[in-house]
Amino acid sequence: xxxxxxxxxxxxxxxxxxxxxxxxAIAAPARAETLADAIALAYETNPTLQxxxxxxxxxxxxxxxxxxxxxxxxxxxxxxxxxxTRTPAAARGTAIDTNGDGxxxxxxxxxxxxxxxxxxxxxxxxxxxxxxxxxxxxxxxxATEADIMQGRETLRRVEAxxxxxxxxxxVDVRRDQEGVRIRQENVTVLRRQLEESKARFDVGEITRTxxxxxxxxxxxxxxxxxxxxxQLAISRAGYAAVVGQNPGELEPVPSLAxxxxxxxxxxxxxxxxxxxxxxxxQFAEQASRARVAGARAERxxxxxxxxxxxxxxxxxxxxxxxxxxxVQGAAVLTVPLFSGGLVTSRIRQSVERNNVDRITIxxxxxxxxxxxxxxxxxxxxxxxxxxSTSEAVRAAQIAAEGTRQEQQVGLRTTLxxxxxxxxxxxxxLSASAARHDxxxxxxxxxAAMGRLEARNLVPALAxxxxxxxxxxxRLSWGWTPWEEPISVIDxxxxxxxxxxxxxxxGEAAIGPGLQPPPTxxxxxxxx
Numbered sequence: 001x002x003x004x005x006x007x008x009x010x011x012x013x014x015x016x017x018x019x020x021x022x023x024x025a026i027a028a029p030a031r032a033e034t035l036a037d038a039i040a041l042a043y044e045t046n047p048t049l050q051x052x053x054x055x056x057x058x059x060x061x062x063x064x065x066x067x068x069x070x071x072x073x074x075x076x077x078x079x080x081x082x083x084x085t086r087t088p089a090a091a092r093g094t095a096i097d098t099n100g101d102g103x104x105x106x107x108x109x110x111x112x113x114x115x116x117x118x119x120x121x122x123x124x125x126x127x128x129x130x131x132x133x134x135x136x137x138x139x140x141x142x143a144t145e146a147d148i149m150q151g152r153e154t155l156r157r158v159e160a161x162x163x164x165x166x167x168x169x170x171v172d173v174r175r176d177q178e179g180v181r182i183r184q185e186n187v188t189v190l191r192r193q194l195e196e197s198k199a200r201f202d203v204g205e206i207t208r209t210x211x212x213x214x215x216x217x218x219x220x221x222x223x224x225x226x227x228x229x230x231q232l233a234i235s236r237a238g239y240a241a242v243v244g245q246n247p248g249e250l251e252p253v254p255s256l257a258x259x260x261x262x263x264x265x266x267x268x269x270x271x272x273x274x275x276x277x278x279x280x281x282q283f284a285e286q287a288s289r290a291r292v293a294g295a296r297a298e299r300x301x302x303x304x305x306x307x308x309x310x311x312x313x314x315x316x317x318x319x320x321x322x323x324x325x326x327v328q329g330a331a332v333l334t335v336p337l338f339s340g341g342l343v344t345s346r347i348r349q350s351v352e353r354n355n356v357d358r359i360t361i362x363x364x365x366x367x368x369x370x371x372x373x374x375x376x377x378x379x380x381x382x383x384x385x386x387x388s389t390s391e392a393v394r395a396a397q398i399a400a401e402g403t404r405q406e407q408q409v410g411l412r413t414t415l416x417x418x419x420x421x422x423x424x425x426x427x428x429l430s431a432s433a434a435r436h437d438x439x440x441x442x443x444x445x446x447a448a449m450g451r452l453e454a455r456n457l458v459p460a461l462a463x464x465x466x467x468x469x470x471x472x473x474r475l476s477w478g479w480t481p482w483e484e485p486i487s488v489i490d491x492x493x494x495x496x497x498x499x500x501x502x503x504x505x506g507e508a509a510i511g512p513g514l515q516p517p518p519t520x521x522x523x524x525x526x527x
Contacts, residue, residue, distance in 0.1 A: 034251045035170050036458045038243045042166045043159075043454045043461060045244045052158040053464060059151040060470045064478070066144040069137030070130060070486045071478055078123040080315060085116040124310035124326075131486065134300025138491045139293040146287035152466050153280035160276065160452040162242065167443045169239040173247045175436040176232035179429060183225040186425045190218040193421070197414055210414040217418045256442040259451055264376050267449055271372050272365070274450030281364045285357040292354050295347040301335040368448060375444035382438035389431035396424040 043049065130137070194214040200206045239247045261267045272278070306329070313323030336343070403420040406412040446452040455463050 033248050035167070035253050036461075038166050038170050038239075038247075039163060039454060039458050040461050041245065042162060042243045043458075043464075046162050046242065049159060049162050052155050053466070056148075056151045056155050056466055057469050059148055060473055062144045063141070063148060063470065064473050066137065066140040067483070067487075068478065069133055069140060070483050070490065071480055072127060072129040074128075075126045076124070077126065078121070080121040081119070083118045083120075087114040087116075119315045120313065121315040122310060122312035124308055127307045129305050131303040131305060131489070132301075132493060133297070133490055134302050135297035135490060135493070136294060136300075136302075138487065139290050139297055141487075143287045143290035143294065146283045146290060148470065150280045150283035150287065153276045153283060155466055156450065156453070157276035157280065159454065160447045160450070163452050163454065163457065164443050164447050165242045167253075168440055169235065169242050170247075170250065171253060171436050171439050172235040173232070173239050174250050174253070175432050176228065176235045177250070178432045179228045180225070180232050182425055182428050182432070183221065183228045186421065187218065187221045187225055189421055190214065190221050190418075193414075193417065194218050206414060213415055213418060217422070253439055256439070256446065259446055259456055260442060261449075264372070267372050267376060267445060268369060270449045270451070271368050275368045275448060276450055278361070278364050278368050279450075281357065281361050285354065285361055288350065288354040288357045292347070292350045295343070295350040298339075298343045298346065299336060301333060303334075304332050306330045306332060371448040372445065375441055375448055379438065379441035379445055382434055382441050385434035386431070386438055389427060389434045392427040393424070393431050396420070396427045400424045 194211070197206060197211045197214040201208065201211050236247055261270065308326070308328045310326040310328075311323050312326070400417075400420040400423070403412050403417050407414070407417050443452060446456075454461055
C-alpha cells in the first residue's frame, strides 16, 4: 500500500463530521461524486478485479498448451566430447630376461607416448509430429475450453461482487452522512431547548427537574453524535478501500428500476440463465466430462511420425570428409496393452469427479433461487418500509412542532417536547436506513440475476474484453497449417463419449428446475 493511499485511509478513519466540514481536512473532488464515478474508478483500479483479470489471462494460456499436442516438436541438439587416455608404464613396455636366470629383469620400451587424445562432436535436428493421439489432445482441448469459459464466469462473479461492494460503500457513506446530519441537528435543537429551560427556570416557570431532563437528553444526543461520526469514518474507510479514493460530496443514487424485472418469476428465469456462479458450475461439469473422455483415451493407441538429421565426427583437426551424416525417418505406433489397472482406476476417478460437478449444479441452482427469493422479499419489504417511514417522519414533524407550541401555552411539559424530538429523529434515521436497505436489495437482486455489471450500470465506460486475449492466442506463434486436419482426425477417431447418467428414465441428468417458492405474490412497484 502506498504512503499516499495509506494517508487517505487514515484521513478517512480519524476525520469526523459532515462532508462539507471535511473539505478542508481531506482532499475531496471539486464536484459532487456520483455512483457512476465510483463504479468507473473501481472498475479500472480495484486490485481484486485486476488480479482476477490477470488470472483469466493466465488461464487462457492453457488453451495454447493443450493444442500443442497437435503441433510438431522440433529440437536441435549438439555435443562435443574430449577423451584423454593415459596408459600405465608397465603396460607401455615388454619385460625381458637379460642374465639368463629365467626371471624378467628389464622392461623394453614400448612404441608411442602412452597418452592418447580424441576430440569428437555431433549435431542433430529432430522432428516429431503427432498424427493421432487417440483423442487425448482433443479431450484436453475441450476441457481447457470449458475451464476458460468457467474462468470468464468467475470473472463476471468477481466483477459483480466488487460492484456490489462499491454500491454498498456508496450508500453506507450517504446513510451515515445523513445520520450525522440528523444527530447534529438533534444536538442543536436540544441545546436550544436547554437554554430555554434554563431561562424559564430562572423566572420560575419550570422546576430544576425540567432543566435536568434537558441536560440529560443533550448529553445522550452528543454521545450518539460521536458514535455516528465514528460510523461515518468507518464507512469512508471502506469506501476508500474498494474505490481507491476518499468520498467527497456524494450525489443521490440513480434508480435501478430499469434493470429490475416486474415480477419474481422473471427474476428467477433470468438468474437461471445468466447467474455467473451457476454458469461457472455448468462449465466446470463440462470440463470434468471432457476429462472423463481424456481418461478413456489412455486406452487408445497413438500414431506419430519422427525424423532426424545428424552429423558426427572428429572436431579437431577439422576435416569435413571425416564427418558422417545420419538421416532417419520413422512412423511410430504405440498400443497400450496393460497398465496394472492404472488407466481403469483413473477413468473411475474422473467419472466420480464428474458426478460431483453434476450434482453441484443442482446445489448451486438451489442456492441461486434462495438468493433471489431472499433479495426480492427484502426489496419488497424495504420499499414498503420507505413508504411507512416517510409517513412516520411527516407525522412526527407535525407532532414535534405542535408539542413545542403547546408547551409555550402550558399544555405540554418539557419531557413531552424532548420525547417528540427524539421520536422525530428516530423516524428520520429509520427512513434513511429504509432507503439504504432498498437500494442494497435491488443491487443484490441484480447480482443474483447476473445483471450487476459495469456495462449495465455505466454504459459509457470502456469495458474490459476478456475474449480479446484469447482471440490473440488462438493464432499465436506455433500454429501450423496442418494442425486443423490433425485435430479433425483426432476428434473423429476418439473414444465415444460416456453417456450421461439420468436420475430417472426419460429425464435429463440435472432434472427440471425448481419452481419459484410462492412466498412473494406481488411485484414491487416501479419507481
